[in-house]
Amino acid sequence: MTLPLRAIHAFVTTAQLGSMVQAADRLGVTPSAISQQIQQLEAHVGTRLFARVGRRIILNEAGERYFELIREEVERIDTATQQMRGISAAQVLNLRVAPTFAVQWLLPRLPRFMQDHPEIELRVDATNDPPDFEREAIDLEIRHGNGAWAGLHVESLAExxxxxxxxxxxxxxxxxxxxxxxxxxxxxxxxxxxxxxxxxxxxxxxxxxxxxxxxxxxxxxxxxxxxxxxxxxxxxxxxxxxxxxxxxxxxxxxxxxxxxxRSLWIVGPPLHFGRRRPRRFIDWLRRELAA
CATH class of the missing domain: 3.40.190.10 (Periplasmic binding protein-like II)
Known part of the structure; x- marks a missing residue:
């Protein structure tokens, strides 16, 4: 029996957002299409996965178990697909940056980096939430804190x-x-x-x-x-x-x-610091800080 991948994607997105309308908006389809995909999946697995509470839908017990069983695999497929999408994907640099440093210092200077490196497509996520480098497509993080993070390569940005x-x-x-x-x-x-x-x-x-x-x-x-x-x-x-x-x-x-x-640090897996695009960004960052 063919695995209903589109229905599974609709299910995971709805479970994450808790709304068929929001899931439809994210996936670029109509809410009725999401509803049909979920019904198809429920028929495929042989049980209901959602319950309706007032005007909201929530995962029922079976849905919660199914979501936990497949969530990581679906997210890994999604991440791998994003990484492979298009020829230019090889030139993408994904950064996660502490919000204040992003707004106050980095963003006013980023046009210089983009001018110096037009071949690199920047994607900047300004949040304090630490990434899961094994599951998320994040190359480097500029993190605020004390610098004590086991298992990661950590470099101080400045005193x-x-x-x-x-x-x-x-x-x-x-x-x-x-x-x-x-x-x-x-x-x-x-x-x-x-x-x-x-x-x-x-x-x-x-x-x-x-x-x-x-x-x-x-x-x-x-x-x-x-x-x-x-x-x-x-x-x-x-x-x-x-x-x-x-x-x-x-x-x-x-x-x-x-x-x-010292509260600002460049953070990431040790392997990332040897890659060309992260290294170019780090070298540029060091020059800007010195200036």
């Missing part, structure tokens, strides 16, 4: 200096000391390895118990709020390089401590 930064409309450059800085709202990116407690410890000042604070899960949010005059952010001079260069952000503290961190 970042951490500075208090704010709009010059809030406080002029060098106009505050560590004590008067505490009269302003302090903005903090929770994913930063270095926080305000580290900064106050470096200057030898015990922070006041009633500090005004605001916390964000992305550094570019903290930077944006600082530019808007909402407070003083403690951020990397690498991440905020454009705002510092334009004068949109200044360091309001006289003689700030030399506080640094």
């Amino acid at each position: 970042e200096r951490m500075l208090p930064l704010c709009s010059p409309d809030l406080a002029a450059a060098g106009s505050l000391d560590a004590h008067s800085l505490q009269d302003h709202r302090l903005l903090h990116s929770i994913k930063n390895l270095t926080g305000w407690s580290h900064w106050f410890a470096a200057v030898g000042v015990a922070p006041k118990p009633d500090l005004q604070r605001a916390h964000f899960d992305r550094a570019h949010m903290s930077i944006s709020l600082a530019k808007a005059g909402a407070g003083i952010a403690l951020e990397s001079t690498l991440t905020a390089a454009a705002e510092i260069a334009s004068g949109a952000l200044v360091c309001p503290v006289k003689n700030p401590p030399d506080l640094t961190q």
